[in-house]
Amino acid sequence: MKYPTKSSGTASGSKPIKLFLTLSTLLISTLLVFSVFTTSANAEESMSEDAADLTATKNTQIQVAQMGKNPCSSKSMPIRKKQVTNYKKLLKYGKKLWNDEKFGKAKGTSCNTCHPNGALLNSKPYPKYIKMAGEILTVDQMINFCMINPMKTKALKWNSKEMTAIAAYIAKHTMTKSQGKMKHDMMNPCMKMKNPCNKMMNPCSGM
Numbered sequence: 001m002k003y004p005t006k007s008s009g010t011a012s013g014s015k016p017i018k019l020f021l022t023l024s025t026l027l028i029s030t031l032l033v034f035s036v037f038t039t040s041a042n043a044e045e046s047m048s049e050d051a052a053d054l055t056a057t058k059n060t061q062i063q064v065a066q067m068g069k070n071p072c073s074s075k076s077m078p079i080r081k082k083q084v085t086n087y088k089k090l091l092k093y094g095k096k097l098w099n100d101e102k103f104g105k106a107k108g109t110s111c112n113t114c115h116p117n118g119a120l121l122n123s124k125p126y127p128k129y130i131k132m133a134g135e136i137l138t139v140d141q142m143i144n145f146c147m148i149n150p151m152k153t154k155a156l157k158w159n160s161k162e163m164t165a166i167a168a169y170i171a172k173h174t175m176t177k178s179q180g181k182m183k184h185d186m187m188n189p190c191m192k193m194k195n196p197c198n199k200m201m202n203p204c205s206g207m
Protein backbone atom coordinates (compact mmCIF):
# COMPACT_ATOMS: atom_id res chain seq x y z
CA MET A 1 0.00 0.00 0.00
CA LYS A 2 1.26 3.30 -0.81
CA TYR A 3 0.45 5.96 1.63
CA PRO A 4 1.41 9.34 0.84
CA THR A 5 4.06 10.30 3.31
CA LYS A 6 3.50 13.32 5.40
CA SER A 7 6.25 15.08 3.75
CA SER A 8 5.20 14.27 0.22
CA GLY A 9 1.65 15.26 1.14
CA THR A 10 2.84 18.50 2.47
CA ALA A 11 4.93 18.95 -0.57
CA SER A 12 2.14 18.34 -3.02
CA GLY A 13 -0.27 20.45 -0.91
CA SER A 14 2.06 23.43 -0.53
CA LYS A 15 2.97 23.66 -4.22
CA PRO A 16 0.07 25.93 -5.26
CA ILE A 17 0.57 27.98 -2.11
CA LYS A 18 4.25 28.41 -2.90
CA LEU A 19 3.39 29.34 -6.44
CA PHE A 20 0.83 31.83 -5.19
CA LEU A 21 3.32 33.27 -2.74
CA THR A 22 6.02 33.56 -5.38
CA LEU A 23 3.60 35.17 -7.82
CA SER A 24 2.26 37.65 -5.29
CA THR A 25 5.78 38.54 -4.18
CA LEU A 26 6.68 39.12 -7.78
CA LEU A 27 3.56 41.24 -8.28
CA ILE A 28 4.14 43.29 -5.15
CA SER A 29 7.78 43.85 -5.94
CA THR A 30 6.89 44.85 -9.49
CA LEU A 31 4.33 47.28 -8.13
CA LEU A 32 6.85 48.61 -5.65
CA VAL A 33 9.53 49.11 -8.26
CA PHE A 34 7.01 50.75 -10.56
CA SER A 35 5.73 53.10 -7.86
CA VAL A 36 9.27 54.06 -6.84
CA PHE A 37 10.10 54.71 -10.47
CA THR A 38 6.99 56.83 -10.99
CA THR A 39 7.63 58.85 -7.83
CA SER A 40 11.20 59.51 -8.80
CA ALA A 41 10.10 60.47 -12.32
CA ASN A 42 7.61 62.92 -10.84
CA ALA A 43 10.25 64.28 -8.56
CA GLU A 44 12.57 64.74 -11.51
CA GLU A 45 9.83 66.48 -13.42
CA SER A 46 9.03 68.90 -10.62
CA MET A 47 12.72 69.45 -10.09
CA SER A 48 13.20 70.36 -13.71
CA GLU A 49 10.16 72.67 -13.47
CA ASP A 50 11.72 74.35 -10.49
CA ALA A 51 14.95 74.66 -12.39
CA ALA A 52 13.10 76.23 -15.34
CA ASP A 53 11.38 78.67 -12.99
CA LEU A 54 14.70 79.60 -11.53
CA THR A 55 16.24 80.14 -14.95
CA ALA A 56 13.29 82.29 -16.00
CA THR A 57 13.56 84.38 -12.86
CA LYS A 58 17.29 84.78 -13.40
CA ASN A 59 16.73 85.85 -17.02
CA THR A 60 14.11 88.40 -15.97
CA GLN A 61 16.45 89.73 -13.33
CA ILE A 62 19.21 90.07 -15.89
CA GLN A 63 16.85 91.82 -18.31
CA VAL A 64 15.65 94.24 -15.62
CA ALA A 65 19.24 94.90 -14.61
CA GLN A 66 20.13 95.63 -18.23
CA MET A 67 17.18 97.96 -18.71
CA GLY A 68 17.72 99.88 -15.52
CA LYS A 69 15.47 99.25 -12.57
CA ASN A 70 12.53 101.31 -13.77
CA PRO A 71 11.75 100.58 -17.43
CA CYS A 72 10.06 104.00 -17.62
CA SER A 73 13.02 105.86 -16.19
CA SER A 74 14.98 108.39 -18.22
CA LYS A 75 17.28 105.56 -19.19
CA SER A 76 14.67 104.23 -21.63
CA MET A 77 15.29 104.72 -25.33
CA PRO A 78 13.98 108.11 -26.55
CA ILE A 79 12.22 108.25 -29.93
CA ARG A 80 14.35 111.21 -31.05
CA LYS A 81 17.72 112.71 -30.17
CA LYS A 82 16.40 116.01 -28.86
CA GLN A 83 13.45 115.46 -26.60
CA VAL A 84 10.48 117.82 -26.83
CA THR A 85 9.38 119.05 -23.42
CA ASN A 86 8.16 122.66 -23.72
CA TYR A 87 4.51 122.67 -24.82
CA LYS A 88 4.27 126.45 -25.34
CA LYS A 89 7.32 126.45 -27.61
CA LEU A 90 5.97 123.42 -29.45
CA LEU A 91 2.65 125.18 -30.14
CA LYS A 92 4.50 128.25 -31.39
CA TYR A 93 6.53 126.06 -33.74
CA GLY A 94 3.34 124.33 -34.87
CA LYS A 95 1.75 127.70 -35.69
CA LYS A 96 4.85 128.74 -37.65
CA LEU A 97 4.75 125.55 -39.72
CA TRP A 98 0.98 125.77 -40.17
CA ASN A 99 1.33 129.20 -41.78
CA ASP A 100 4.56 128.49 -43.68
CA GLU A 101 4.03 128.48 -47.43
CA LYS A 102 7.38 126.73 -47.80
CA PHE A 103 6.42 123.84 -45.53
CA GLY A 104 5.14 122.04 -48.60
CA LYS A 105 5.93 122.35 -52.29
CA ALA A 106 2.58 123.70 -53.50
CA LYS A 107 3.17 127.32 -54.46
CA GLY A 108 1.66 129.88 -52.13
CA THR A 109 -0.01 127.20 -50.06
CA SER A 110 0.21 126.49 -46.36
CA CYS A 111 -1.95 124.36 -44.12
CA ASN A 112 -3.62 127.61 -43.17
CA THR A 113 -4.71 128.25 -46.76
CA CYS A 114 -7.35 125.55 -46.42
CA HIS A 115 -7.56 125.43 -42.64
CA PRO A 116 -7.60 129.09 -41.54
CA ASN A 117 -7.88 129.14 -37.76
CA GLY A 118 -8.52 125.42 -37.74
CA ALA A 119 -11.25 125.29 -40.38
CA LEU A 120 -12.17 121.71 -41.32
CA LEU A 121 -10.60 120.32 -38.16
CA ASN A 122 -13.42 118.72 -36.23
CA SER A 123 -13.44 117.15 -32.83
CA LYS A 124 -14.54 113.64 -33.77
CA PRO A 125 -11.78 111.49 -32.25
CA TYR A 126 -9.15 109.68 -34.31
CA PRO A 127 -8.81 107.28 -35.92
CA LYS A 128 -11.77 108.26 -38.10
CA TYR A 129 -13.04 108.01 -41.64
CA ILE A 130 -11.83 110.96 -43.73
CA LYS A 131 -13.92 111.53 -46.80
CA MET A 132 -11.12 113.07 -48.82
CA ALA A 133 -8.78 110.15 -48.09
CA GLY A 134 -11.49 107.53 -48.47
CA GLU A 135 -10.29 105.62 -45.42
CA ILE A 136 -9.81 105.59 -41.69
CA LEU A 137 -6.73 107.47 -40.48
CA THR A 138 -4.99 108.59 -37.31
CA VAL A 139 -4.20 112.28 -36.93
CA ASP A 140 -0.56 111.66 -37.92
CA GLN A 141 -1.67 109.80 -41.01
CA MET A 142 -4.09 112.60 -41.90
CA ILE A 143 -1.34 115.19 -41.49
CA ASN A 144 0.77 113.16 -43.90
CA PHE A 145 -2.14 112.76 -46.28
CA CYS A 146 -2.37 116.56 -46.52
CA MET A 147 1.44 116.80 -46.79
CA ILE A 148 1.57 114.38 -49.72
CA ASN A 149 -1.57 115.61 -51.52
CA PRO A 150 -2.49 119.30 -51.22
CA MET A 151 0.97 120.29 -49.95
CA LYS A 152 2.69 118.20 -52.64
CA THR A 153 5.65 117.23 -50.49
CA LYS A 154 7.10 114.33 -48.51
CA ALA A 155 5.44 112.79 -45.49
CA LEU A 156 6.67 113.91 -42.08
CA LYS A 157 8.59 111.34 -40.05
CA TRP A 158 6.33 109.92 -37.36
CA ASN A 159 8.83 110.73 -34.60
CA SER A 160 9.82 114.18 -35.86
CA LYS A 161 9.38 117.36 -33.86
CA GLU A 162 7.43 118.74 -36.85
CA MET A 163 4.84 115.96 -36.57
CA THR A 164 4.40 116.62 -32.86
CA ALA A 165 4.18 120.40 -33.42
CA ILE A 166 1.52 120.10 -36.13
CA ALA A 167 -0.44 117.60 -34.03
CA ALA A 168 -0.29 120.03 -31.08
CA TYR A 169 -1.55 122.86 -33.29
CA ILE A 170 -4.38 120.67 -34.57
CA ALA A 171 -5.37 119.66 -31.03
CA LYS A 172 -5.45 123.32 -29.99
CA HIS A 173 -7.53 124.40 -32.99
CA THR A 174 -9.86 121.46 -33.33
CA MET A 175 -13.44 122.53 -32.99
CA THR A 176 -16.64 120.94 -31.81
CA LYS A 177 -19.00 119.88 -34.57
CA SER A 178 -21.14 123.04 -34.47
CA GLN A 179 -18.11 125.33 -34.36
CA GLY A 180 -16.54 123.34 -37.14
CA LYS A 181 -19.64 123.61 -39.28
CA MET A 182 -19.71 127.37 -38.80
CA LYS A 183 -16.06 127.76 -39.77
CA HIS A 184 -16.49 125.27 -42.55
CA ASP A 185 -19.39 127.23 -44.04
CA MET A 186 -17.73 130.57 -43.55
CA MET A 187 -14.22 129.78 -44.55
CA ASN A 188 -14.07 126.72 -46.72
CA PRO A 189 -11.44 127.95 -49.16
CA CYS A 190 -12.46 125.37 -51.70
CA MET A 191 -15.66 127.29 -52.32
CA LYS A 192 -13.77 130.23 -53.78
CA MET A 193 -12.49 130.34 -57.32
CA LYS A 194 -9.06 131.77 -56.53
CA ASN A 195 -8.43 128.94 -54.13
CA PRO A 196 -5.48 126.58 -54.67
CA CYS A 197 -7.81 123.64 -54.09
CA ASN A 198 -9.30 124.14 -57.52
CA LYS A 199 -5.99 123.67 -59.31
CA MET A 200 -4.64 120.87 -57.18
CA MET A 201 -5.03 117.16 -57.12
CA ASN A 202 -8.46 118.17 -56.02
CA PRO A 203 -8.55 117.29 -52.37
CA CYS A 204 -11.92 118.98 -52.19
CA SER A 205 -13.60 116.83 -54.79
CA GLY A 206 -15.01 114.56 -52.16
CA MET A 207 -16.64 117.39 -50.26
Ligand code: HEC
Binding pocket: 103, 104, 109, 110, 111, 112, 113, 114, 115, 120, 121, 122, 123, 124, 130, 131, 132, 133, 139, 142, 143, 146, 147, 150, 151, 166, 170, 196, 197, 200, 203, 204, 206, 207
Ligand atom coordinates in the same frame (compact mmCIF):
# COMPACT_ATOMS: atom_id res chain seq x y z
C1 HEC B 1 -5.70 122.47 -50.55
C2 HEC B 1 -6.36 122.48 -49.30
C3 HEC B 1 -5.69 121.84 -48.13
C4 HEC B 1 -4.43 122.05 -47.65
C5 HEC B 1 -3.36 122.95 -48.21
C6 HEC B 1 -4.32 121.27 -46.44
N1 HEC B 1 -5.48 120.60 -46.21
FE1 HEC B 1 -5.89 119.42 -44.61
N2 HEC B 1 -7.74 119.09 -45.34
C7 HEC B 1 -8.26 119.62 -46.50
C8 HEC B 1 -9.62 119.20 -46.66
C9 HEC B 1 -10.53 119.57 -47.79
C10 HEC B 1 -9.93 118.38 -45.53
C11 HEC B 1 -11.25 117.71 -45.20
C12 HEC B 1 -11.17 116.28 -45.56
C13 HEC B 1 -12.43 115.52 -45.28
O1 HEC B 1 -13.02 115.70 -44.21
O2 HEC B 1 -12.81 114.74 -46.14
C14 HEC B 1 -8.72 118.34 -44.74
C15 HEC B 1 -8.61 117.65 -43.58
C16 HEC B 1 -7.51 117.68 -42.74
C17 HEC B 1 -7.44 117.02 -41.49
C18 HEC B 1 -8.55 116.19 -40.85
C19 HEC B 1 -9.56 117.12 -40.21
C20 HEC B 1 -10.67 116.39 -39.48
O3 HEC B 1 -10.83 116.62 -38.29
O4 HEC B 1 -11.38 115.62 -40.13
C21 HEC B 1 -6.20 117.28 -40.97
C22 HEC B 1 -5.65 116.82 -39.67
C23 HEC B 1 -5.53 118.10 -41.94
N3 HEC B 1 -6.34 118.32 -42.99
C24 HEC B 1 -4.24 118.55 -41.78
C25 HEC B 1 -3.60 119.36 -42.70
C26 HEC B 1 -2.26 119.82 -42.53
C27 HEC B 1 -1.37 119.51 -41.36
C28 HEC B 1 -1.95 120.57 -43.62
C29 HEC B 1 -0.67 121.23 -43.91
C30 HEC B 1 0.51 120.41 -43.85
C31 HEC B 1 -3.12 120.57 -44.45
N4 HEC B 1 -4.10 119.84 -43.86
C32 HEC B 1 -3.19 121.22 -45.65
C33 HEC B 1 -7.61 120.44 -47.36
C34 HEC B 1 -6.33 120.91 -47.21
